[in-house]
Amino acid sequence: MDIQNLKHKATELRIDLIKMLEKAGSGHTGGPLGMADIFTALYFGGLVKYDAKNPKWEERDRIVLSNGHICPILYVALAHADFFPKEALSTLRQLGTMLQGHPHRLDTPGVEISSGSLGQGISAAAGMALGFKSDKKPNKVICLMGDGELEEGSCWEAFMTASRYKLDNLIVIVDRNYLQIDGHTEDVSCLEDLDKRFEAFQFNVFRCDGNNMEEFIKTFEKASKPNGKPSVILARTFMGQGVSFMKDDHSWHGKPPNKQEAELALKELGGI
Amino acid sequence: MxxxxxxxxxxxxxxxxxxxxxxxxxxxxxxxxxxxxxxxxxxxxxxxxxxxxxxxxxxxxxxxxxxxxxxxxxxxxxxxxxxxxxxxxxxxxxxxxxxxxxxxxxxxxxxxxxxxxxxxxxxxxxxxxxxxxxxxxxxxxxxxxxxxxxxxxxxxxxxxxxxxxxxxxxxxxxxxxxxxxxxxEVTTKETPFKIGKANILMDGSDVAIIANGPLVYEALDAAKTLRRNGVYCMVVNMHTVKPLDVTTLVYAARKCGAVITAEEHQITGGLGGAVAETLARNNPVPQEFIGMPDSYGESGKPRELMEKYGMSSTAIIEAVKKVIARKASGRIFAGVL
Structure with missing residues (x-):
């Protein structure tokens, strides 16, 4: 897909995301909107190997969602990539659904790991990368993480493993939106200077505008060239990106839009 | 034996x-x-x-x-x-x-x-x-x-x-x-082992001692001593706590009418708990628990600690006596009623 079509696709994902969350009446809105461009690039920009008709294809790259709560955008991306029918999106968080409130590997085709308790996906991603590297297989492992998630100490244990074993098949993407449930990340905790921290952990560090399709794709291509070190992309995104009244507002972390809000959002996105 | x-x-x-x-x-x-x-x-x-x-x-x-x-x-x-x-x-x-x-x-x-x-x-x-x-x-x-x-x-x-x-x-x-x-070393290469299948190491009909880990040896040792006094214990090696071998456990409880659980673990939540949960549903019998009595440990020699906190054959023998008494009084009450 060319850049123009990718941008269009990202808007489609946002539209389905709003519809899905409004229907569910529960779920996270802000983070998924902010990550819509990156998910579009990963699933439709030709950056990642997968086969929707054969989700367990051995040669696939692994996309590991460590901050499981933003799974609505993962589900929308997987549905658009034909891992399962789009109709399933309307069942999010309902009893008996294949789309759990936090992703479950055994329920949803394309979900690589069950996650929701923060800081765990990155360890699993490091394990997958270690396995591929030991077997000299070319598969890449892409791990998506929240910035607030980095407050979990075990993340940094995983980063040490990644550099100890020179996992240059691991690309970590940090959703750097500076917001978490209780407010600004630097008020809640103390994450900066993230560049220096990752450099000190022997990572290749890349920064980009995570809501700029071209810039993200170029950065990802650079980050995925193996050079003996794991890579991290600190992707500056905005929570709620695409919907003006949600943008950069942490109150949209964990709630869905109501009917009125959804209509407003869809109007802005061109979905009505 | x-x-x-x-x-x-x-x-x-x-x-x-x-x-x-x-x-x-x-x-x-x-x-x-x-x-x-x-x-x-x-x-x-x-x-x-x-x-x-x-x-x-x-x-x-x-x-x-x-x-x-x-x-x-x-x-x-x-x-x-x-x-x-x-x-x-x-x-x-x-x-x-x-x-x-x-x-x-x-x-x-x-x-x-x-x-x-x-x-x-x-x-x-x-x-x-x-x-x-x-x-x-x-x-x-x-x-x-x-x-x-x-x-x-x-x-x-x-x-x-x-x-x-x-x-x-x-x-x-x-x-x-x-x-x-x-x-x-209690077992040998020839001893059968299957995950989820308990082994009856010694047969008996007075009390069933359900043990695992190092308490298996202690249970056998206690059962041997008790035999000399005319008390016949069944000793079951319940190596797998989950999935629990319900069949063997219920058989042992039915045959003996009383059980002791013995483990190197808190008495809450471990093998003792698993056995109690299972028997309560299937075949309730008096049960005594050998294990850590809701306490943290301390420094000491292993043997000293096992004795102090009641996880040795001596403690098992006492528990067997106690559970036999409970079994007997249960029978008396049942007779009166």
């Missing part, structure tokens, strides 16, 4: 009974598995020698991962390895796995249904001089609440070897528990 079909060590009750730590069997099995299954890998949390993973490390250096002191991450990495076809064995102390890494075990291992094999070494009070921080007495309780987790506490070196090999062949998460101290 002992059940011959169990092919127990012939010198079991002699002074020359062989004494070895259970973890030795883990190390032996890992080397065997390394040879027979190229997918088996081992992760060590800076405890290679004491968890007996050295042999594997030297023989299969490419499949041995030194992880350092990061148990939470180590469990997660193991789960990731299992997602790409490996059968990872995670080696550290029980105080840390499951102790420190419970959330990772619950989500990354359990909910994910990862094919990981967790091993908690140095479990129980017989760790001795290291004291309470390292005497993990709550691991079985933590592990057996997790859906789909298999939980095994083998009684000696040979049984640990068999359990480790079977664990590798079982799809799904497994928790194996070992002690630090040497314990008598």
């Amino acid at each position: 002992v059940n011959e079909a169990m092919k127990l060590a012939e010198n079991l009750f002699n002074n020359d009974v062989k004494m070895t730590p259970t973890r030795d069997g883990y190390g032996e099995a890992l080397v065997e598995l390394g040879e027979s299954n190229p997918n088996v890998v081992v992760l060590s949390g800076d405890l290679t020698e004491s968890t007996r993973t050295e042999g594997f490390k030297h023989k299969f250096p490419d499949r041995f991962y030194e992880m350092g002191i990061c148990e939470q991450n180590m469990v997660g990495v193991a789960c990731g390895l299992s997602m790409v076809g490996k059968i990872p064995f995670v080696a550290t102390y029980a105080a840390f796995v499951p102790g420190r890494a419970f959330d990772q075990i619950r989500i990354s291992a359990g909910y994910n249904r990862s094919n990981v094999k967790l091993s908690g070494a140095h479990a129980g009070i017989s760790v001795g001089p290291d004291g309470a921080t390292h005497q993990m007495m709550e691991d079985i309780a933590l592990m057996r609440t997790l859906p789909g987790m298999t939980v095994i506490a083998p009684c000696d070196r040979e049984e640990t070897r068999k359990a480790t090999i079977e664990a590798a062949n079982l799809e799904g998460p497994v928790y194996l528990r070992f002690g630090r101290d040497k314990v008598p």
Whole structure:
């Protein structure tokens, strides 16, 4: 897909995301909107190997969602990539659904790991990368993480493993939106200077505008060239990106839009 | 006296009974598995020698991962390895796995249904001089609440070897528990072992002693002494706490009408709890619990600690007397009513 079509696709994902969350009446809105461009690039920009008709294809790259709560955008991306029918999106968080409130590997085709308790996906991603590297297989492992998630100490244990074993098949993407449930990340905790921290952990560090399709794709291509070190992309995104009244507002972390809000959002996105 | 079909060590009750730590069997099995299954890998949390993973490390250096002191991450990495076809064995102390890494075990291992094999070494009070921080007495309780987790506490070196090999062949998460101290070699290569199938090591009809780990030997020793006084105990080696062998347990409870559970673990939540939950539903009988009496441990020699906290054959004998009295009074009341 060319850049123009990718941008269009990202808007489609946002539209389905709003519809899905409004229907569910529960779920996270802000983070998924902010990550819509990156998910579009990963699933439709030709950056990642997968086969929707054969989700367990051995040669696939692994996309590991460590901050499981933003799974609505993962589900929308997987549905658009034909891992399962789009109709399933309307069942999010309902009893008996294949789309759990936090992703479950055994329920949803394309979900690589069950996650929701923060800081765990990155360890699993490091394990997958270690396995591929030991077997000299070319598969890449892409791990998506929240910035607030980095407050979990075990993340940094995983980063040490990644550099100890020179996992240059691991690309970590940090959703750097500076917001978490209780407010600004630097008020809640103390994450900066993230560049220096990752450099000190022997990572290749890349920064980009995570809501700029071209810039993200170029950065990802650079980050995925193996050079003996794991890579991290600190992707500056905005929570709620695409919907003006949600943008950069942490109150949209964990709630869905109501009917009125959804209509407003869809109007802005061109979905009505 | 002992059940011959169990092919127990012939010198079991002699002074020359062989004494070895259970973890030795883990190390032996890992080397065997390394040879027979190229997918088996081992992760060590800076405890290679004491968890007996050295042999594997030297023989299969490419499949041995030194992880350092990061148990939470180590469990997660193991789960990731299992997602790409490996059968990872995670080696550290029980105080840390499951102790420190419970959330990772619950989500990354359990909910994910990862094919990981967790091993908690140095479990129980017989760790001795290291004291309470390292005497993990709550691991079985933590592990057996997790859906789909298999939980095994083998009684000696040979049984640990068999359990480790079977664990590798079982799809799904497994928790194996070992002690630090040497314990008598009760079983032999010929002793049957199947995950989830209890072994009746000694038959009897007065009281059934349901034991696992190092308490199996203590139970046999107690039963031997009691026999001299005309009390006939059945001794069941319940090495697998989950899935529990309900059939054998209910048979034992029906036949004997009273049970003792014996384990090197808190009396709440471990084997004793599992047995009580099962019998309450199927065949309630008086039960006494041998285990840690809701307390943290302390420094001391293993034997001293086992005696002090009531996890020895002496304590089992007392518990048998007590439960027989309860059984008898139960009969009297039943007769009156």
